[in-house]
Amino acid sequence: MSNTISVTLTVNGKRQSITAAPDTPLLWVLREQLKLTGTKFGCGVGQCGACTVHLNGEPTQSCLHALKDVDGKQVTTIEGLSPDTSHPLQKAWLAEQVPQCGYCQSGQIMRAAGLLKQNARPTRDEIIHYMSPNICRCGTYVRIARAIERAARESGAQS
Amino acid sequence: MKNVIAKKPVNAGRRRFMVGAAGLTFAVAAGAPALQQLLVGTAEAATGSVKLNHWVTVFTDGTVAIMSPAAEMGQGSLTALPLIVADEMDADWAKVRIVAAPPDDKLYGNPAFRYLQYTAGSATVTGYFNNLRQFGAQVRYVLLDNAAQHWSVPLAEVVSEPGFAVHPKSGRRLSYGEIAAFAKIPAQAPDVVVTPVDKAQFRLIGKDVPRVDVAGKVNGSAQYSIDVQVPGMVYGAILREPMEGAAPENIDDREALAIDGVLQVVRLKYGVGVIAQNPWAAFKAKKALKVGWSAQATGRGFSNDKGYAQFAAIAGDANIKGVAWETAGDAPATIGKAVTVVEGEYRADYAYHAQMEPLNSVAAVSAAGCEIWCGTQSQTVAVTAVAQALGLPETKIKFNGMLLGGGFGRRGNRDVEFIVDSALLSKAAGKPVKVMWTREDDVHNGRFRPLYVNRIRAGIDDKGRITAWHHRVVSGRVLAFMDPVRYKTAQGRDNIAMRGTELPTYDIPHRLAEGLQQDTGIRTAPLRAIGVGQNSFANEVFMDEVAAKLGVDPVEFRIRQLAGTPLARRAKHAIEEVARMADWGRKRQGRGLGLAYLDYSGTQMAGVAEVSLARDGRIRVHDFWCVIDAGIAVQPDNIVAQTQSSIVYGLGLALTERIDIVDGAVKQSNFYDYHVPRMSDIPNIHIKLVQTRNHPTGAGQMATPLVPSAIANALFQLTGVRLRQQPLLPERVLHAMAEAGVSLA
The missing domain is CATH 3.30.365.10 (Aldehyde oxidase/xanthine dehydrogenase, molybdopterin binding domain)
Structure with a gap:
């Protein structure tokens, strides 16, 4: 007897059928089955945010969602944020030269994208509060905050 | 514009670094069709099919490939070291392509670590700086000397602009790519003296060139060893000894083996490995193992309090x-x-590194030897450790250096246990294996x-x-x-x-x-x-x-x-x-x-x-x-x-x-x-x-x-x-x- 289930989800706009053990975290499905390795494994317990993706449009830690609970849902990963690194946050990240080792940055950007969706012009304090679930061990926090402010400013100027 | 190089003798110690076994260590090559696959961030770096020279290859289309000998873990060496070469050879930075250097202490070792290819101690720019400037100056000399001969003018009349040799008297110009089409490379490196740092004029140094690794780090395409996937690969996890020196004595693996997707349990000297079809099964199986450990371990009974008491007594005893x-x-x-x-x-x-990427590696052991993918602070140490663990000559180890999701000193130990892990499990499985440590493994087995x-x-x-x-x-x-x-x-x-x-x-x-x-x-x-x-x-x-x-x-x-x-x-x-x-x-x-x-x-x-x-x-x-x-x-x-x-x-x-x-x-x-x-x-x-x-x-x-x-x-x-x-x-x-x-x- 095989202890697996099959679910269907939409990942970066594409329908995917996945068969795996029901308790498999979404993180491992994305990384190892769908080969979307931009989403990173950091802690496995929702403490660091390296695995942040959007689930039905909301940023969340993909290590905390079992496959059995995501049937029919929409997932956006860093690979699906923009087709050509053109999202205002990605451009701001480049302009501010944010990444160092870079390992946490997909998660940081996906979390920041969640912030800007609900709050187009966040204050510095709102940024700090919202971004604190995500750890950057290289300590790029100063530049992350600056890049979010830049993205808010520059995408505001466009609209 | 830079002035032409003075022809003066150079320090012999420096010259040895550049010349190596193959004469002057830069080459020219026609076209750059397969260069892309050599660029940093791909698993093929430094192992692909294009034959590059040890440090610099000038292509006829003007592309300049420069080797970067250090590991990139967020500190920016991947950009900074080639930048030093490019500045002194007066390359056009837009045409520079950086290639991760393969493991080779003699060619790529850091002078600050007695020519060990080891990225640590904030010693990379400071250690390589003089040699890379010297080498860049030699490349520029050869390019300009070729141009001078081509024009039949004295070398002293030729100057460089980024990517070009220029003869101001006649207004003639040749790009480095054009020179590459006819250049003759001397067997012996020319004697060139670089301007001392306090007088040097830099074009790239001090100008904040964007780091080459950053673009891939904002769209998920940057490749760390944890991201590597090779055909037929399975997954490994290892339950390690709770302290250094303990060994598994009795292993109850019944529950572990019953987990769907688990393929094999492997007894190691320092722990017990599990091999599974997916990472989640491997992690669950590791948790399900019941292992009794041997009593012999120096650390048994030790604690912070005991350490402080013991250390304070030693500190205060002037007789010791x-x-x-x-x-x-x-x-x-x-x-x-x-x-x-x-x-x-x-x-x-005690303090813990907490690099964001938990330790991991990928290895594929086959009859031909072993190929490894890893993020390491020392490429050569990794090769040696894997060769020793498998009982193979180093020439049978094929190394793929990946970006490091943080280092902070954790990935430069001589035994690189987190790389040997995958080599041993791949040998046991007869397949490529990716071994990942969980965060808990990374803390419990921290150094x-x-x-x-x-x-x-x-x-x-x-x-x-x-x-x-x-x-x-x-x-x-x-x-x-x-x-x-x-x-x-x-x-x-x-x-x-x-x-x-x-x-x-x-x-x-x-x-x-x-x-x-x-x-x-x-x-x-x-x-x-x-x-x-x-x-x-x-x-x-x-x-x-x-x-x-x-x-x-x-x-x-x-x-x-x-x-x-x-x-x-x-x-x-x-x-x-x-x-x-x-x-x-x-x-x-x-x-x-x-x-x-x-x-x-x-x-x-x-x-x-x-x-x-x-x-x-x-x-x-x-x-x-x-x-x-x-x-x-x-x-x-x-x-x-x-x-x-x-x-x-x-x-x-x-x-x-x-x-x-x-x-x-x-x-x-x-x-x-x-x-x-x-x-x-x-x-x-x-x-x-x-x-x-x-x-x-x-x-x-x-x-x-x-x-x-x-x-x-x-x-x-x-x-x-x-x-x-x-x-x-x-x-x-x-x-x-x-x-x-x-x-x-």
Whole structure:
């Protein structure tokens, strides 16, 4: 007897059928089955945010969602944020030269994208509060905050 | 425009580095069709089908491929080293393509590590700088010499512009790509002298070129070893010995093997491996293993408390002599005759690297040998360790160096156990295996900055100057454990534990630093800023204590104590400048200011922390000012970024980060009980980079040690209470205040 289930989800706009053990975290499905390795494994317990993706449009830690609970849902990963690194946050990240080792940055950007969706012009304090679930061990926090402010400013100027 | 090169003899030692076995080590090649696959960030780097020369290949389309010998772990070396070559050869940076150099100590070793290809110690730019400039100058010489011959004009009439040789008299120009089509490369490297750094004109150095690794790090395409997938690959996880030296004695793997997707359980000398079809099954199976461990392990029964008791006894027993790390004059005798003697004892808990990418590697063992994919601080060490583990010659190991999701010293140990893991499991499985450590594995099997007890005694003369300084450092051994090969030649001197006890800029004629490193069985490693992280904490809190005892302002006291050397003048500038930035003399209600100064491998730095204290004993750092002078700044904005990073790292070590050893094993498990700084913990950080015309010195980790001492000194200014142990935990603050009878206003 095989202890697996099959679910269907939409990942970066594409329908995917996945068969795996029901308790498999979404993180491992994305990384190892769908080969979307931009989403990173950091802690496995929702403490660091390296695995942040959007689930039905909301940023969340993909290590905390079992496959059995995501049937029919929409997932956006860093690979699906923009087709050509053109999202205002990605451009701001480049302009501010944010990444160092870079390992946490997909998660940081996906979390920041969640912030800007609900709050187009966040204050510095709102940024700090919202971004604190995500750890950057290289300590790029100063530049992350600056890049979010830049993205808010520059995408505001466009609209 | 640059002027033409003088033809003068060069230092023979430098020439050997460039010439290597193949004559002048750059080549020309037609076209660049397959170059893409060699570029950094692809698994094929340095192993693809295009034959590149050892350092520079000039293609006929003008593309210039430059090898980068260092590991990229966020510090920016991947860009900074080729930039030095490109600047001196006057390449057009837009046409430069960077290629990760393959493992080869002879060709790519860092002169600062006796030509070991090892990225550590913030020693990359400083170690390679002269050789890379020299090499770049030789490439430029050859290109311009070919152009001169082509035009039949004297070489002295030819100059370069980025990517071009130019003959101003006739207005003729040839691109480097055009020259490559007909260039003859001499078998012997030309004798070329580069302009000394204090006179050199740079086109790229100091101009903030965007880092080449950053683009892939904002769209998920950057490749770390954990991202590698190869056909037929399965997944491994390893339950390791709870402490170094224990071995699995009895293994109950029935539950593990019953988990869907689990293929195999493998007994290893140091643990038990499981192999599964997917990572989740491997992790579950690892958890389900029941293993009895052998009793023999040095660390059994050890704990932080036992360590402190043992180390403090050694530190205080003058009959136990250590290994002299630094000696000048006669410190003990001078202290014996001093007008005033001050003494202090300082401690530090174990600290954990917490690089964001948990350790991992991928290996594919086959009849042909073994191919590995890993993020390592030493490419050559990785190859040697895997070859030894598999009993294969090194020529049978194919190495793929990947980006590192943080290093901080954790990935440079001689045995690279996290790489050997996948080689052993791949051999057992007969398939490629990706072995991943969970975060819990990474903490439980961590190799830490060791426990420390530092004792400093100083003698002070009747003018209030320190004349003698005796520093005894008792800690867990690091070098002997992390790199027995280097330790063999170190004559008992543990540089990882002892660095930072030397005081090159303070004018103290009698100095003795003694190393008393102990084998407690606890795993250790260099951790960002190595021994300087604790030894400088001891130094700078002690300096503050002496200043307070003498009733002298801490800024004034340090400046008075500085020597009159050029280096000390740079130190003085850093201290004065940081005091000015922080408005040092201005008292703040409910806040304290603290100063720390540090010479770290020649980099001059000073920092000031502004803190307040909550009723529950928690210290809040509101602002941190830092001045850093690392000589010539190859990538100035990146030095600022590294300094921001070092300060944030230092903040965690100062306030919250600690590992407890209980009966030889690690108590903490993950980020819920090992607290690293988050965005909400960060003070306002103000950095001033001072660019001076000196040989570049390190920048990657330099400011980390400033933070704990500056905070402790600020807490003293605020409360009058001294904290002498890292981290400055709330309970330690409250305890020290209660002992001193001080309460919060």
